[in-house]
Amino acid sequence: MPMSLIEHFTAAFHLPLPLHAAPLVQCLTNEISVESVANALLAINAKPVMADDLREITGFMAQSDAVLLNLGHLSADREASIRLASQAAQAQQRPVVIDLVGIGASPIRAQLGQQLLAEKPMVVKGNLGELRHLVGLPSQARGVDNSQADSADLALAGLAHRLQTFAQAYPHTVFLATGPTDIVATATTAWRLDNGVAQLDRFTGTGDIVGALIAALLGSGLAALPATVLAVSYFNRCGEAAALLASKAGLATFRLNVFDQLSQLGQDPEWFLAVKGENYGS
Numbered sequence: 001m002p003m004s005l006i007e008h009f010t011a012a013f014h015l016p017l018p019l020h021a022a023p024l025v026q027c028l029t030n031e032i033s034v035e036s037v038a039n040a041l042l043a044i045n046a047k048p049v050m051a052d053d054l055r056e057i058t059g060f061m062a063q064s065d066a067v068l069l070n071l072g073h074l075s076a077d078r079e080a081s082i083r084l085a086s087q088a089a090q091a092q093q094r095p096v097v098i099d100l101v102g103i104g105a106s107p108i109r110a111q112l113g114q115q116l117l118a119e120k121p122m123v124v125k126g127n128l129g130e131l132r133h134l135v136g137l138p139s140q141a142r143g144v145d146n147s148q149a150d151s152a153d154l155a156l157a158g159l160a161h162r163l164q165t166f167a168q169a170y171p172h173t174v175f176l177a178t179g180p181t182d183i184v185a186t187a188t189t190a191w192r193l194d195n196g197v198a199q200l201d202r203f204t205g206t207g208d209i210v211g212a213l214i215a216a217l218l219g220s221g222l223a224a225l226p227a228t229v230l231a232v233s234y235f236n237r238c239g240e241a242a243a244l245l246a247s248k249a250g251l252a253t254f255r256l257n258v259f260d261q262l263s264q265l266g267q268d269p270e271w272f273l274a275v276k277g278e279n280y281g282s
């Protein structure tokens with residue numbers, strides 16, 4: 001009988017949240033969600049620093065425990081900073097999370113994302129549409145959001161398989177595709193994760209926040225696969241708890257409840273018992 005998701009990642013699910021040791025996460029991210037990303041990191045007791053000036057990259061890198069490189073709002077200067085941060089992180093052996101925001105809608109982002117892969121990031125993420133683009137699968141996604149068609153079971157299985165094949169060339173990297181169901185894949189395994197609520201697709205920055213949470217967990221010393229599974233599962237369970245609290249309220253209230261839950265849900269020692277998912281091999 002194959003191990004369940006909770007059994008397989010039990011050590012990660014028992015990691016105290018909010019974190020005891022406050023990892024410093026250097027974030028080169030987009031202006032649309034930068035404040036949400038910073039506050040989500042603080043909510044789990046990580047320490048964000050949003051520093052993307054070319055002259056500061058290596059100095060902050062030396063002080064950081066992990067790095068988030070988010071392609072959501074590029075400029076020539078931002079691209080230069082992201083490239084330098086990726087090289088500096090590799091040189092200083094800092095864990096890196098790349099968020100491939102909008103690569104399906106922009107050849108500039110797609111090319112940059114592809115080139116960043118060569119510097120051995122620990123985690124490369126995006127939504128289903130963005131990761132489908134990365135591995136050469138068609139998608140009806142528009143802009144930076146998912147399309148419904150990409151989350152059908154057959155499409156999910158196809159993406160999981162293609163990501164595992166793609167990952168053969170990147171054995172150091174975990175790939176995460178988010179959506180109504182999430183796919184986590186490496187060169188040797190693939191999992192589907194089935195938590196969360198539809199409202200998580202209704203306020204901007206939720207994928208950006210997941211990328212930051214992964215970086216914080218990497219900075220706490222967790223390996224890439226458990227860090228990715230834990231970050232997505234915890235965030236989505238926060239979304240579920242927030243939806244229960246705001247069943248009649250609007251999206252602004254739901255969003256605030258998600259942030260409340262980020263700092264509170266981990267105090268329930270059994271928060272992870274409702275985590276759902278399975279291995280694609282099983």
Ligand SMILES: Nc1ncnc2c1ncn2[C@@H]1O[C@H](COP(=O)(O)OP(=O)(O)O)[C@@H](O)[C@H]1O
Pocket residue numbers: 126127128144145146178179180181182195196197198199200201205206207208210232235236
């Ligand atoms: N319809 C949905 N049902 C449940 N969870 C969702 C849904 N849409 C997104 N999520 C969750 O919200 C987070 C952000 O995912 P997504 O919206 O795909 O990223 P992005 O904001 O980058 O497009 C992920 O943890 C994902 O599992």
Ligand SMILES: Cc1ncsc1CCOP(=O)(O)O
Pocket residue numbers: 030032033072073101144204205206207208209
């Ligand atoms: C709307 C938008 N435009 C460029 S970045 C961004 C935010 C994207 O955040 P997420 O990928 O978490 O939805």
Ligand SMILES: [Mg+2]
Pocket residue numbers: 099101126127144207208
């Ligand atoms: Mg995104």
